Amino acid sequence: MAPPLPSAPPPSLKSRLKNAGSLFRQLPGTFRLFWQASPKLAVVLGVLTLVAAVLPAAIAYVGKLIVDGVVAASKEGGAEVLRSRVLGLVGLEFGLMLGSALVDRSLALTRELLRANLGNLLNERILHKALELELRHFEDSDTYDKMQNARREANSRPLSLVMQAFTIVRNLVTLSTYAVLLVALSPWSVVVLVAASIPAFIAEARLAAAGFRLYSWRAPEGRKLNYLEWILTRDNHVKEVKLFGLGPLVLGRYRTLFQKFFSEDRALALKRMGWGLGLGILSLGAFYGCYAFVANRAATGTITVGDMVLYLSVFRQGQAAFQGILTSIGSMYEDALFMSNLFAYLEIPTGSEQPRVLPAKSPPRGPGNAIELRDVSFRYPGKEAWALRNVTLKLQPGEKLALVGENGAGKSTLVKLLLRLYEPTEGSILYGGVDIRDMDVADLRSRFGAVFQDFVRYQFSVAENIGLGHVPALEDRNRIVRAADLGGASPVITALPQQYDTMLGGWFEKGQELSAGQWQKLAVARAFMREDAEVLILDEPTASIDAEAEHALFERFQALAADRIAIVISHRFSTVRMADQIAVLHNGQVEELGSHDALMAKDGRYAHLFNLQARGYRD
Numbered sequence: 001m002a003p004p005l006p007s008a009p010p011p012s013l014k015s016r017l018k019n020a021g022s023l024f025r026q027l028p029g030t031f032r033l034f035w036q037a038s039p040k041l042a043v044v045l046g047v048l049t050l051v052a053a054v055l056p057a058a059i060a061y062v063g064k065l066i067v068d069g070v071v072a073a074s075k076e077g078g079a080e081v082l083r084s085r086v087l088g089l090v091g092l093e094f095g096l097m098l099g100s101a102l103v104d105r106s107l108a109l110t111r112e113l114l115r116a117n118l119g120n121l122l123n124e125r126i127l128h129k130a131l132e133l134e135l136r137h138f139e140d141s142d143t144y145d146k147m148q149n150a151r152r153e154a155n156s157r158p159l160s161l162v163m164q165a166f167t168i169v170r171n172l173v174t175l176s177t178y179a180v181l182l183v184a185l186s187p188w189s190v191v192v193l194v195a196a197s198i199p200a201f202i203a204e205a206r207l208a209a210a211g212f213r214l215y216s217w218r219a220p221e222g223r224k225l226n227y228l229e230w231i232l233t234r235d236n237h238v239k240e241v242k243l244f245g246l247g248p249l250v251l252g253r254y255r256t257l258f259q260k261f262f263s264e265d266r267a268l269a270l271k272r273m274g275w276g277l278g279l280g281i282l283s284l285g286a287f288y289g290c291y292a293f294v295a296n297r298a299a300t301g302t303i304t305v306g307d308m309v310l311y312l313s314v315f316r317q318g319q320a321a322f323q324g325i326l327t328s329i330g331s332m333y334e335d336a337l338f339m340s341n342l343f344a345y346l347e348i349p350t351g352s353e354q355p356r357v358l359p360a361k362s363p364p365r366g367p368g369n370a371i372e373l374r375d376v377s378f379r380y381p382g383k384e385a386w387a388l389r390n391v392t393l394k395l396q397p398g399e400k401l402a403l404v405g406e407n408g409a410g411k412s413t414l415v416k417l418l419l420r421l422y423e424p425t426e427g428s429i430l431y432g433g434v435d436i437r438d439m440d441v442a443d444l445r446s447r448f449g450a451v452f453q454d455f456v457r458y459q460f461s462v463a464e465n466i467g468l469g470h471v472p473a474l475e476d477r478n479r480i481v482r483a484a485d486l487g488g489a490s491p492v493i494t495a496l497p498q499q500y501d502t503m504l505g506g507w508f509e510k511g512q513e514l515s516a517g518q519w520q521k522l523a524v525a526r527a528f529m530r531e532d533a534e535v536l537i538l539d540e541p542t543a544s545i546d547a548e549a550e551h552a553l554f555e556r557f558q559a560l561a562a563d564r565i566a567i568v569i570s571h572r573f574s575t576v577r578m579a580d581q582i583a584v585l586h587n588g589q590v591e592e593l594g595s596h597d598a599l600m601a602k603d604g605r606y607a608h609l610f611n612l613q614a615r616g617y618r619d
């Protein structure tokens, strides 16, 4: 597990600037995604943005012409020509306003369509990446947080980043058209306009960075919050929650965490409000200062009334456009920080499951391959303790191995290594004489049928629950029925309302809930879907099955496994004793190895545990 993220040392200005530089490097990647989401919509958005950018200046200028026209017409005693010119200009402004409304609506529509396209594209990439990740990634909290962050923000951040960039371009174009108009009246006003907006930029950038730090530091706690919610709302927790009266405790923890989040959010929101208010007053002051100056000039006749109107509307809108740019830069910074998270997730290096040699080696298919562990030791990533230490085992074709040992002895870990969900830290595992690191991992895994201790209860139909064991045969009902027979699941299925077509689980409508043992029988049937599996692994398959069913399962299992290798992990010695070889694991090491008779004769740990259990049954 990765160390927790540090809690909140604010980075220096220098490192922040350095970060900002590297963060804006997220732009090309984001724009590439944006383009891939829909080139057509991207072009439409670009064109509409440019049109929207030039319209305000045109509208303001027509406004000025109208005022000047009205003043001139009133001076001339309402001359017909001037009046109709004014009315024509009003009509023109109306047309421009209509155009502007249309462009704004179309922009909103394009944005919505792009949001859907881009969100979908990214969610697919994220899920695709999740498929590439290895078990070790899922068991590492740092990677898990990255995935969580990426998923949470995928629908909003990339689009927001792109939209902010477009807003900047739009406002820049608008501003340059305004600047042309303003400079003609008074170059100083341009300077005032820019100067009054600079503090806003600095504030935005700082607060955006603070917001991001808050969210990313919170990722582990956010997960905790979700987990607490989950405890209280999941069906399989309700019994314990009620019996142990966990409600108030869990709710209390939830509340405490939430309060912490809330007070951080509030502090940030208050800060934002304070800055917003201060800067608002500043820009209002700048506006009215200029207003007084311009009004004075108009009153003395240095400029026309139309000029004054133009000046005021352009100055005010220019101020808004400039601040819009600065706010967009601040938001872009925040979005870019999130994008760096997303790209970090998408770039998590994978591929360590690739075969070491090309072409990959592939032992002959069929049940003739032996499995050999040569001095295998294993430590989980980031862990000090050895989960397995110097394990040496050989399984001949057709041999049945039972793994026994106390909880945490390393039994499930050994299975993970065999399936190459992890690689040995030391030593090697050979399959049919080939180091499994030289095999294609899909080829290796296709040779195994397995029931895991924590098998999955798919909220699908019965047929699918079994058929998923061999996806190409998902529609092959005969094979599914055969697998159900072998797994001992047929009587369970016959009793269900729609037999193989019954929906299972309580998540969706009309789902039928099963007992733990019944679910387990389906999981065993799923493993038996792999009719050509060369190795069968049952990790405590009988934990929830009654004694009679267990006996029946093992008889079938023995018959089915006849010439294949089988590995069984069990705490039931009545099952274990049927194996050809029994490996007793203790603290990750093979302490004893041999047949039931041999180990009983040895009178060591196995004999001790066996007698203990047998006595329990007899007494």
Ligand SMILES: Nc1ncnc2c1ncn2[C@@H]1O[C@H](COP(=O)(O)OP(=O)(O)OP(=O)(O)O)[C@@H](O)[C@H]1O
Binding pocket: 139, 380, 383, 387, 405, 406, 407, 408, 409, 410, 411, 412, 413, 414, 453
């Ligand atoms: N994902 C993991 N990350 C870190 N350590 C782990 C992980 N899974 C297991 N371990 C540790 O490795 C050791 C072996 O665990 P393993 O699950 O193989 O035991 P087991 O023999 O299958 O136990 P049980 O009978 O309880 O299923 C334990 O000490 C456990 O704490």
